[in-house]
Amino acid sequence: MDLATIETWDLGYRGDTARHRTADGCELYYELEGEGPCVTFVSTIYVVSTAWRNFTRRVVTENRILTYDLRNQGASSGEPKGFDQHVDDLVSLLDHLGIERTHLVGSSISTLICRDFAVRHPDRVSGLILVGPPISPWGSKRRTRITRSWLAALESGGPRALFDAIYPLVFGDRTQAIGGTATYLALRERFLATNSTAQLRANLSDALDPSEDVAMLTRVAAPTLLLGGDDDFCISPSGLRLLAETMPDATAEIFDECGHLPFFEHTDRFEESLRDFVRGVEARRTRQ
Template sequence: MPRFDLGGCELYFEERGRGRPVVFLHGVWMSGRFFRRQLPYFSASYRTIALDLRAHGRSTEVPSGHTIATYARDLRVFLERLELEGAVLVGWSMGCMVIWDYVKQFGDGRLAAAVLIEQSPSDFRWPDWPLGAFDLPALAEAMARLQTDRDAFARDFISLMFKRPPGDADRQWIFDEITRVQESIAGSILFNQTLQDYRPLLGRLTVPSLVVVGRDEKLVPVAAGEYLARRLPDARLLVFEESGHCPFLEEPDRFNEEVHRFIQSLS
């Protein structure tokens, strides 16, 4: 199994194909396995990588470093050591935040483009931002449930991720991936990611961006995607009518074709 040594922490990743690097970054508590319908397709044209962030998926279960800023620093080391220049970063949910924090810390000079899937620039409902997923009571409740009833919390979260309920087999592997992450780690990164606010930093992502949202709004409102498309310097919005939080699983053929077309449009 390919692993990347950060020193005290190994990141698991899957890599296929040759050409321009396309790096998939998963959401909170998830893993690169969620992109299993993308790796075979994109590897026909690109050097395609699905990375498990620290303590997620099959990466080392380290107890520390569970902030978006640290995940972004991990990504920087990964890109540099694998010499991934001109990369297209494909972030889903929290993976978008990792991209934004990477650009905040290091700029976008190594990147060719970004694909931003189903993520608001902030998950917190600030006084001037009503589009977040959590206010303080909702965040406190989620943190408590993660510690006291994580399995039920995970099952409820899966139901929110899709426009139409997944089948039993899909529901089980998704549950297995989510519950790989220890409760203490799951709570730490949920709290940290929820209180991020990347609205003031969007102008720093100057490379072309493709913003992808699902029409079903159980987790992320379409208005958040519209906001990103307006505020990012070079962005366009795609709305997937038959999807919720996982367009790449719910409408994989269209997703793959649209993202491939976007990458091919890069100069």
């Protein structure tokens, strides 16, 4: 991604896009486009779904891309009902769209939604791409403590204070140096425009709920690609590789000079890795 283009990112909501109403009355905003194997992007709790348009311009040329806002996020409605509810929402959306199987792409905390979905509904997952997973082979104490510190920042200074706590951790040294103040300000304004205090408080609280049981990873049968940056604050390269060894069918790929969000900091390589992974998994399924 060219840092100079941040201010021109396509983040707008499309008024003619359908919304799916779940059984409890939550309306999920979604977009579906392209042809080919389905790839579903599960947004993190801080970034709305429309941002994925900027990181899938080549992927969409050969895949069917589904993006959606989580409940209580962006253009989706619905009261938070705990972290497990996100799995049920995704099942409901896929059923509504008639999608029996899909690849799942998660980033940061949403990798845990993908993990839980893959364990509960293995027959519906073709493959997993987990970007910057906050899932340590040694447990989740770091993730829990960081989340609590972000909640404290939100309570003391609102969304702006939260962004100031997140930004220096999430983005790598290289990105922050090249982007400078302009990148910081552009991302901050987009963060503040798409996240309210109430939404962030509820979603951060939900982020404390996911299971810390590392053994859950041994139950993920789907082929899995773990993507991480060598400058990721959340999990080290050695931790990511050990995570891959813990899972039945997983590989790890480390992006140099990159922080927690490889799709933002190295978009071309991210898209290439994703496309190659999906192609490989689909080829394996064809041969079976």
